[in-house]
Amino acid sequence: MAHFTKIFIAAALLSSVIFAASLQAQPYPNKAVRMIVPGAPGSAIDLRARQIATKLSEQWRQPVVVDNRPGAGGIIGTELAARAAPDGYTLIYGSIGTHSINASLYPKLPYDPVKDFSPITTVLIGPLLLVVNPKLPIKNIPDLLAYAKSTPGGLSYASSGSGQGSHLVGVMFNMQAKTELVHIPYKSQTAGLTDVISGQVGLMFDTPSTCMPHIQSGALRALATTRQKRFTPLPELPTIAEAGLPQFEMSVWGAMFAPAGTPTPIIEQLHADIAKALSAPDVRASILNVGQEPGNDRPEQLAAFVKAEVEKWRAVVKISGARAE
Numbered sequence: 001m002a003h004f005t006k007i008f009i010a011a012a013l014l015s016s017v018i019f020a021a022s023l024q025a026q027p028y029p030n031k032a033v034r035m036i037v038p039g040a041p042g043s044a045i046d047l048r049a050r051q052i053a054t055k056l057s058e059q060w061r062q063p064v065v066v067d068n069r070p071g072a073g074g075i076i077g078t079e080l081a082a083r084a085a086p087d088g089y090t091l092i093y094g095s096i097g098t099h100s101i102n103a104s105l106y107p108k109l110p111y112d113p114v115k116d117f118s119p120i121t122t123v124l125i126g127p128l129l130l131v132v133n134p135k136l137p138i139k140n141i142p143d144l145l146a147y148a149k150s151t152p153g154g155l156s157y158a159s160s161g162s163g164q165g166s167h168l169v170g171v172m173f174n175m176q177a178k179t180e181l182v183h184i185p186y187k188s189q190t191a192g193l194t195d196v197i198s199g200q201v202g203l204m205f206d207t208p209s210t211c212m213p214h215i216q217s218g219a220l221r222a223l224a225t226t227r228q229k230r231f232t233p234l235p236e237l238p239t240i241a242e243a244g245l246p247q248f249e250m251s252v253w254g255a256m257f258a259p260a261g262t263p264t265p266i267i268e269q270l271h272a273d274i275a276k277a278l279s280a281p282d283v284r285a286s287i288l289n290v291g292q293e294p295g296n297d298r299p300e301q302l303a304a305f306v307k308a309e310v311e312k313w314r315a316v317v318k319i320s321g322a323r324a325e
Contacts, residue, residue, distance in 0.1 A: 032065055034084075034089060035091045038077030039077075046066070052256070073105070083259075086118070086261035118258045119302035120257060121295055125293055128166065133221075134219070140223055155182065157204055160189040177244075177245055209290040215234075222234060226249070
């Protein structure tokens with residue numbers, strides 16, 4: 001009897017080893033994947049992340065669970081992702097804020113946007129549009145430069161808050177144009193835009209989805225786009241670079257990352273699968289409809305881009321004096 005008991009135990013152990021090995025050999029992913037979103041449900045980044053999560057879940061036939069972790073300028077969710085196991089089962093939807101500006105804005109950032117993540121691919125990228133109140137005698141960038149330099153400190157621009165992209169892009173403009181546009185922070189982008197339309201503030205760098213209706217109605221005048229390439233829905237609109245500041249470039253972007261050390265084969269599969277999701281007609285249409293373009297950079301391209309963005313915004317944040325604790 002003892003002999004048969006030993007055989008039974010040995011067989012059970014062998015079966016468990018074979019079962020564990022078979023699980024490991026199963027293609028990735030073989031269980032639910034968590035996608036951390038460092039923003040609130042219903043926010044722009046949440047809606048985009050959920051769209052990608054749905055497509056990936058359909059491809060994999062595995063749940064992709066969106067985990068909203070808003071707060072502290074995106075730090076709470078981003079730090080959580082940085083500390084997760086690098087096994088492909090935790091992803092994070094990062095942005096210009098979490099993976100570039102925060103590195104300089106927060107003196108004690110609990111993660112490194114370059115060292116703590118494995119880049120996968122850019123999801124979307126787009127411009128801000130420089131808009132002015134149409135009652136101002138400013139129809140283009142040369143007009144703006146002339147007006148600003150003739151009235152130092154007499155022209156203001158609105159933003160959604162100190163340290164936000166819509167603030168820092170104005171600092172960059174002042175740096176390169178040698179102007180003195182005065183920053184007026186608001187609690188929201190909408191509040192700032194309302195005061196530009198009413199004439200209480202002169203101009204603003206705003207997202208196309210927010211300001212396009214007002215441009216079309218004549219309540220705002222668009223001067224230029226902040227990217228180095230023209231804005232497809234307004235092809236006649238020059239870039240700021242074309243209009244006199246050749247080094248000027250500012251993009252709003254979102255991208256997918258995994259914790260640093262995630263195996264290369266998994267990163268490659270994630271890149272391919274997210275690219276497939278981005279190529280879906282409904283996903284492309286929804287991205288284009290808000291004035292942005294689908295991404296699909298290679299992981300190494302995204303890595304170089306993030307590194308360059310961190311350095312670019314470090315110089316701008318230093319000049320701005322903006323700090324978040």
